[in-house]
Amino acid sequence: MARVQRDGGDDSAPTTELPAVRGQGPPAVNGRANGRGAPIPADKARVIPEAAVARLAVYLRVLSGMAEQGAVTVSSEELATAAGVNSAKLRKDISYIGTYGTRGVGYEVDVLTSEIERVLGLTRQQKVAVVGIGNLGHALANYGGFPGRGFPVEALFDVDPDLIGIPVGGLPVNHIDDIPDICATRAIAIGVIATPPTAAQAVCDRLVEGGVHCVLNFAPVVLGVPEHVEVRKVDLAIELQILSFHVARNAEQRASRRTAAARASSNGEVV
Amino acid sequence: MARVQRDGGDDSAPTTELPAVRGQGPPAVNGRANGRGAPIPADKARVIPEAAVARLAVYLRVLSGMAEQGAVTVSSEELATAAGVNSAKLRKDISYIGTYGTRGVGYEVDVLTSEIERVLGLTRQQKVAVVGIGNLGHALANYGGFPGRGFPVEALFDVDPDLIGIPVGGLPVNHIDDIPDICATRAIAIGVIATPPTAAQAVCDRLVEGGVHCVLNFAPVVLGVPEHVEVRKVDLAIELQILSFHVARNAEQRASRRTAAARASSNGEVV
DNA sequence: CGGATTTTGTGCACGCATTCACAAGCGGCT
DNA sequence: AGCCGCTTGTGAATGCGTGCACAAAATCCG
Incomplete structure (x- = not known):
C-alpha cells in the first residue's frame, strides 16, 4: 500500500x-x-x-x-x-x-x-485553497493569520448550491467539482479540508488531481493519498481527548494522594 | 522556571x-x-x-x-x-x-x-469553555463534534461588549472578567483559547484561577502556566509552514532530478 | 483429542531525538 | 597584543519510540 x-x-x-x-x-x-x-x-x-x-x-x-x-x-x-x-x-x-x-x-x-x-520555503508565497465552507471553513477563509504569513487563500469550495458564488472573505465559493481545474490553473500549493468526514476522501482525491501536493486535513478521517502527497492532520476532538486523559490522570493522582494521606494520618504518620 | x-x-x-x-x-x-x-x-x-x-x-x-x-x-x-x-x-x-x-x-x-x-477519562463528561468568540471561537462554539464526543461546551467568553449576552450556539457570551467565577462554579475542566495572541496569556491566567487544569491554545503564543496545568497548542500557521517546507523540499527534489536527467541525457546516458 | 491456523502480546534491537558538556571562536578590556 | 568572559556549535551519551519476529494462547477441524 x-x-x-x-x-x-x-x-x-x-x-x-x-x-x-x-x-x-x-x-x-x-x-x-x-x-x-x-x-x-x-x-x-x-x-x-x-x-x-x-x-x-x-x-x-x-x-x-x-x-x-x-x-x-x-x-x-x-x-x-x-x-x-x-x-x-x-x-x-x-x-x-x-x-x-x-x-x-x-x-x-x-x-x-x-x-x-x-x-521553510516562505520566500515564495504558497497559495491555499479551503474546501468546505462551514463554520470552520468560514473561520479559515477569514483568518488573517494566513495571508499575513505568506499563505494567501486563493480559492474556496463547497457542495452547497446556496453557497456557490457567494463571496466569503472577498472570495467567491466554487463548486467542489471544479477543484481539479481551478487548483491547476491557479497553481494552488496547499489544500485545506474542512468538510464533513464523509466527503473528505473525495475532496482530497480531487485536490490531488488538481496538482496539490500538500493537504491540511481537519476532517476526522485517515486520508489515503499517493506517496508524493503530504498530509497533516488537525483533529480537534482528539486534542480534547488527550487533554481529557490528563484530567483523568491528575484526578487519579490526587485521589491516590488523598488515600495515601488518609492512610498515613490514620497510622499517626506525618506527611 | x-x-x-x-x-x-x-x-x-x-x-x-x-x-x-x-x-x-x-x-x-x-x-x-x-x-x-x-x-x-x-x-x-x-x-x-x-x-x-x-x-x-x-x-x-x-x-x-x-x-x-x-x-x-x-x-x-x-x-x-x-x-x-x-x-x-x-x-x-x-x-x-x-x-x-x-x-x-x-x-x-x-x-x-x-x-x-x-x-482517556471519557466516562465522565469534560466541560469545556471557549474564550474568544471571533471567527474561530464561533466555529468552535457551534462545532458539533465536541458535545457529540463527551465535551459539552458550557461557557463562552469575550471582551467585546457588543457580544456579551448574545447567544452563540445556544449559549450566552460572558465577559472574560467572569472567567474565574463561572469556571469554578460550573466546574469547567478544559479551557479553549481562541483569542488574539496578545490576550491569550491573561485569559489563560484567569482560566487557571478558575480551576481549569487543561488548556487548548489556538493563539500563536507560548503560554506560561503553573506546573500542574497541561497545555496543548494548535497553531494553524505553523502547520501550514511545515507543509510549506515540504513543498519547497519537493520542488528542490524535482529540480535536482531535472538537472540530473538533463545532465544524464546530455551525456547520452539512459536514466 | 491433537494438530493446524490464526492472532495476540512482548522481548529485543535499531534509530531518532534530546540533553549534556566542552572545545572553538569572537569581542571587549586592559 | 594578550587575556578574559561569553556564546555558539557539536561530539557523545542517554532515553524513548518504533518495528520485527516469535512464543503463547485460543479456536476450528479432522
Whole structure:
C-alpha cells in the first residue's frame, strides 16, 4: 500500500531531506561565497528532523515579535526561553540549517529570520485553497493569520448550491467539482479540508488531481493519498481527548494522594 | 522556571503516568476479578507514552465507526490499517492499557471501546469553555463534534461588549472578567483559547484561577502556566509552514532530478 | 483429542531525538 | 597584543519510540 499519512500530532520518527542540491556533482555555488554564514557545508548531513522543522516555525514567530521590538541580536538562551524550549535544542535545530551565529554574541535577528524563511520555503508565497465552507471553513477563509504569513487563500469550495458564488472573505465559493481545474490553473500549493468526514476522501482525491501536493486535513478521517502527497492532520476532538486523559490522570493522582494521606494520618504518620 | 508547555505538534519525548493506583500498598482490587481482560497487571509498567495516547484516541474513533456498521470483533490488522498505523504499534499501544484481545480472534469492539474511553477519562463528561468568540471561537462554539464526543461546551467568553449576552450556539457570551467565577462554579475542566495572541496569556491566567487544569491554545503564543496545568497548542500557521517546507523540499527534489536527467541525457546516458 | 491456523502480546534491537558538556571562536578590556 | 568572559556549535551519551519476529494462547477441524 503506497498510501501514507503523517499524523499532525506525531512528529517523531521520520526525517526529511533539507532542500539542498542533492547530486554529488560540482559543489553547487550557493550564491554567496562560503565565508561566514554558510547555508550548510554542502556535503554534510542534509536532513532536518521533522520535529526540528516544527520548532523552526516557532522560532520564526518569536523572532518576528522580537524584531518588532527593535531587537538586533538574540542569544540562544533568550530565544529558547521565549520559544519554550531548551537552548541546546534550539542551537542544534539552527545548526541543521547552517551556522549563522556569532560566538560570544548570538544571532542577528534579521539574518536568522530570513534563513529560516528560506528553509521553510516562505520566500515564495504558497497559495491555499479551503474546501468546505462551514463554520470552520468560514473561520479559515477569514483568518488573517494566513495571508499575513505568506499563505494567501486563493480559492474556496463547497457542495452547497446556496453557497456557490457567494463571496466569503472577498472570495467567491466554487463548486467542489471544479477543484481539479481551478487548483491547476491557479497553481494552488496547499489544500485545506474542512468538510464533513464523509466527503473528505473525495475532496482530497480531487485536490490531488488538481496538482496539490500538500493537504491540511481537519476532517476526522485517515486520508489515503499517493506517496508524493503530504498530509497533516488537525483533529480537534482528539486534542480534547488527550487533554481529557490528563484530567483523568491528575484526578487519579490526587485521589491516590488523598488515600495515601488518609492512610498515613490514620497510622499517626506525618506527611 | 516552573512553566512548561507541551507543543501540540510534538508528542515525542515525555511519558505520562497511567491513571492507575500508585501506592505500593495492598494490591488495589479493580472491581473486576483479575481473570481475563485485566486493566493492567497492577505492578507492571504504569506509563502510557504520550504518542500512544494520541493514537488511542484515533483508534476510538475508528472503533465507533466500525460499531455503527455492526462489527463485533476486529483484528489488530484491520484496526491498524483503518487507523493508518502499523499493526504491531497498535497492539503495543493497546497493551499499555491492558490485555483485552483474544488470541486467534481479535478484539471485541465494544470492550475495547469502553476500555479506551475509561483510560482517556471519557466516562465522565469534560466541560469545556471557549474564550474568544471571533471567527474561530464561533466555529468552535457551534462545532458539533465536541458535545457529540463527551465535551459539552458550557461557557463562552469575550471582551467585546457588543457580544456579551448574545447567544452563540445556544449559549450566552460572558465577559472574560467572569472567567474565574463561572469556571469554578460550573466546574469547567478544559479551557479553549481562541483569542488574539496578545490576550491569550491573561485569559489563560484567569482560566487557571478558575480551576481549569487543561488548556487548548489556538493563539500563536507560548503560554506560561503553573506546573500542574497541561497545555496543548494548535497553531494553524505553523502547520501550514511545515507543509510549506515540504513543498519547497519537493520542488528542490524535482529540480535536482531535472538537472540530473538533463545532465544524464546530455551525456547520452539512459536514466 | 491433537494438530493446524490464526492472532495476540512482548522481548529485543535499531534509530531518532534530546540533553549534556566542552572545545572553538569572537569581542571587549586592559 | 594578550587575556578574559561569553556564546555558539557539536561530539557523545542517554532515553524513548518504533518495528520485527516469535512464543503463547485460543479456536476450528479432522
